[in-house]
Amino acid sequence: MNILIIGGAGMVGRKLAERLARDGDLGGKAISSLTLYDVVEGAVPADAKVPVKIVTGDLPAPGEATKLVAGRPDVIFHLAAIVSGEAEQDFDKGYRINLDGTRLLLEAVRHAGHTPRLVFASSIAVFGAPFPEAIGDEFFHTPLTSYGTQKSICELLVSDYTRKGFLDGLSIRLPTVCVRPGKPNKAASGFFSNIIREPLAGAEAVLPVSEAVMHWHASPRAAVAFMRHAATLDTATVGPRRALTMPGLAVTVAEQIAALRKVAGDKVVARIRREPDPFIEKIVAGWPPRFDARRALGLGFAPDASFEEIVRIHVEDELGGGIA
C-alpha cells in the first residue's frame, strides 16, 4: 500500500506519519511506501518500518499535483492548508493554496484514473454564527472567513469527484486539536492549548476568556485516529454525503482546568493567569461550541474519553510522562 500525506510536515501530518511508519500497516494492509509532501521539509519518523520519501513543493504550481500522484498512491491524506488568519489577510494566497491546490490535486487524481481513497482535512470553520445549540449533520455551510469558504468548497468538490467515480473521498471536519504541542502561537484559539501545555511545562499561561466558554476538542491522538479510520472504513455505508463532522468533546474552560487539576494538582493550575481580552472574547463568541456528530459516531469514529484523558495523552506523548 502506497500512501501520500500532503501537509506531512504539519502537526497532524507529522503525528499521522509517525504512527503509520511505526505500525508498518494501515487497516491490516502492509505499507510499501510513505511519501511526506509539504512546502517545508518534513522529517523521516524515528524507527520507521517502511520506506519514507520526503518531498517538498508548491501544490498549486503547474504540473506539481500530476507529478505527486504519478506513483498512484492508494491513500492520499490531504492536510495542507494556509491557516485561517493568513487566508483572511492574504485573499489570493488562501484561494491559491486552499482552493486551487485542492482542485488541481483532484484533477490530477481524476486523470491518473486509479480511484484512490482521499481523506481531506476540513474544518468546523465551514460553520459561522448564529448556530443552533448543537450543530447537527444537516446544518448548512455558513462560513464567516475565506478559509471556511475554501474548506466548504473543497468539501463540495470531494463529494462531486467521488459521486462521479474519480476518487473515493471523505472530508473530515476536525475539532480544535488540543493539547497542541509546540510554542504558544498567536492564533485566537491558542489559549485552549496554552492553559494546559504551559503550566504542565512549568510556565505561566494567559487565559483571555471567561471560564464559562465552551469549545469542541480532540486530542492529537484522536485526530490521527480519525484520519486512519477515514482511510480504511467501508465508504459504501457513507453514501453521497461525504463531509463528516468528527466527534469531539464539548467542554468549558472551567472543565479543562478541573481536568488539569486532577492530573497535575493545584500548583500547576496556579500558573494560569486570568487576563480578559475583549478582542479574543469576541472572536471566540462567534465559534460553534458544540456539535451533534451522530453520523461520524455511527460510522465508528470515536471521541476522546474525557478531557482528563486529553491532558494525560499530552503528558504521555509530549512530556514523556513527566510534569514540571
Added chain:
Amino acid sequence: MNILIIGGAGMVGRKLAERLARDGDLGGKAISSLTLYDVVEGAVPADAKVPVKIVTGDLPAPGEATKLVAGRPDVIFHLAAIVSGEAEQDFDKGYRINLDGTRLLLEAVRHAGHTPRLVFASSIAVFGAPFPEAIGDEFFHTPLTSYGTQKSICELLVSDYTRKGFLDGLSIRLPTVCVRPGKPNKAASGFFSNIIREPLAGAEAVLPVSEAVMHWHASPRAAVAFMRHAATLDTATVGPRRALTMPGLAVTVAEQIAALRKVAGDKVVARIRREPDPFIEKIVAGWPPRFDARRALGLGFAPDASFEEIVRIHVEDELGGGIA
C-alpha cells in the same frame, strides 16, 4: 444606472432585459445603459427606452470578464450557465463555464473595485435527496449533480466576496420556471411546462409521471420580479448569508391540470396523454417538492398567487391572450 446581464440571450435573461428596457428604470433609478452578454447573440428588446448593447463572448476566456466589467456596471445579473444535463455529461465544460466563469467574473469585479450589486442565479439543484418535507433556509448543500455542486460553490464565493467588501452579492435560487415558453425540450423537468403550454397551443403533451407528483414552480414573470427585487433591496437587512431560496408554489401535477381546466376547459385538458416513464419518474423522485422560503418572503420576494395565475400569465405573455 449601468446594467449588465450575463446570459442575456437565455429565457429569463431575455424577459428581464425586455422588462428593464420597457421600464427605462430599475427601482426608481433611470437606466443609462443595458448590456446583454451571452455566448449566442441576444436581441435588442422591442420598444426599448434605453440604449441596449449586444455583446457575445466566452465568459471564462482570458481577459473576457475584465473587459466585460470595464464599464463598471452598477448592477450585474449573472444568469449564464451550462444546464444540468450538459454539465453532468461534460464535466470539464460544466466546471469551466459554471465555476471558472463565475469566479473570473467575481475576480474582475474585485479588481475593478467599484462594489456593484451582483445578482447570481442559483438553483434548487444545490439540494439533493433525501430532504425534509419542506426544505428550510438552513438546510445544507447536498447537490447530487455537478451542476448543483457548481451552483453551491458559486453561492459560497458570492457570500465570501460580499463579506470582504469586493461586491454586494445575492444568490437567488429560482424555482422551476413554469410555464417555460418555446418548444418542448428533453429536460427531465420539461413536462411540467409541456402539459400546460402544448395543450394551450392546440398540441398534444405527454405526462410521464403520476398526478401526485409535487413540484416547486414560479412563472417567468415572478422570476423576473425576483431578479429586479434582488437588484434593488437593501442588503443591509440580509446579513452575511447571501443565498436565498425564492418563494415558489408547491403544487401537484393534478393541481396543475385543475388550473389548466379552469382557465381553458376540458377540451384543452384532453390533449394531455398519460404515458408513465419510469426513468423520468425516478429522476423526479430525487427532486425537492417543497420549500419553506421564509427568509425571502421576509425580504419582500413574492410568489405567484396561484397556479391558475401562472397559466393566465402564460396565456397573456406568450399567446396574446388567446387559447387554441
